[in-house]
Amino acid sequence: MPLSVIDLYHKVLPKTNCKDCGFPTCLAFASMVVSEKLPLKNCPHLAADMIETCRKELDAQYAAGKWTKRDLASDALQWAKERAASVNLEDLPPRIGGELIRENDEYVLKLPYFTGHILIKKGSVCKENGELLNHWEQVFIFNHLSQGGSAVPTGKWKGLEEIPNTISKIKSMRAHVEEPLLARFSGKVEELRSASLAIGGTDMTETVKSTDLAFLFKPLPKIPLMLMFWEGDPKEGLNAIVKVLFDETITQHLDIESIMFLSERLRQLLCGEKK
Numbered sequence: 001m002p003l004s005v006i007d008l009y010h011k012v013l014p015k016t017n018c019k020d021c022g023f024p025t026c027l028a029f030a031s032m033v034v035s036e037k038l039p040l041k042n043c044p045h046l047a048a049d050m051i052e053t054c055r056k057e058l059d060a061q062y063a064a065g066k067w068t069k070r071d072l073a074s075d076a077l078q079w080a081k082e083r084a085a086s087v088n089l090e091d092l093p094p095r096i097g098g099e100l101i102r103e104n105d106e107y108v109l110k111l112p113y114f115t116g117h118i119l120i121k122k123g124s125v126c127k128e129n130g131e132l133l134n135h136w137e138q139v140f141i142f143n144h145l146s147q148g149g150s151a152v153p154t155g156k157w158k159g160l161e162e163i164p165n166t167i168s169k170i171k172s173m174r175a176h177v178e179e180p181l182l183a184r185f186s187g188k189v190e191e192l193r194s195a196s197l198a199i200g201g202t203d204m205t206e207t208v209k210s211t212d213l214a215f216l217f218k219p220l221p222k223i224p225l226m227l228m229f230w231e232g233d234p235k236e237g238l239n240a241i242v243k244v245l246f247d248e249t250i251t252q253h254l255d256i257e258s259i260m261f262l263s264e265r266l267r268q269l270l271c272g273e274k275k
């Protein structure tokens, strides 16, 4: 049977988050094994027969291309770059925000991104220190350049299921965003608060009173996200719930795939996962 990130995390890994594999959590490590083919034996706390059993399952799903991201990422990035190639950088600030600066006689768009800024030139996106963003970040940013309209967020929030044509993505949102966040933060609401503050979130818990935690994020100027978290009550049989909400204008700024990639980036940052 194929091993998803959640299968690996729940059924195989020790869930001690000891960091001996070089990742901050077992969940982050599981994600890299499934999507980036990182060897399972990099976790030194697994029995040899368990590694061997899983290796056969993982080899089969890698061969089938199931859940691996590398090829998919290259195609998606190439397509997103092609979409953005005809965009004139000088037209962007009124549409998507940011400011134009001059660098070596060419225009560069300096755009706020989470807690810092990114620099956008023709065909490239990087951080201010020159570090490249990961494939998936580049995909949603290039798509935002080509698609981003001038709509201003209205503050009306919607779950993914309320956005048209997202039915095929509901499961992905659960598997790649909500479940990993729950696995990492259930029973640890203060850790989620700290992680949210560390990536520039604004605590809205006092305003959104029906939740145990609510945070507003501004990954990009025209694209706010709201994270809502309910702790549940195991004694009452109530499980914790997490939801990512989007402003009703989001589809004027991002396509559905890019909404997923942005949501996954939020999960990575909150969980302290490497790229």
Ligand code: SF4
Binding pocket: 013, 014, 015, 016, 017, 018, 019, 020, 021, 022, 023, 024, 025, 026, 029, 042, 043, 044, 045
């Ligand atoms: S080594 Fe990594 S995967 Fe293994 S238990 Fe420690 S944190 Fe988890």
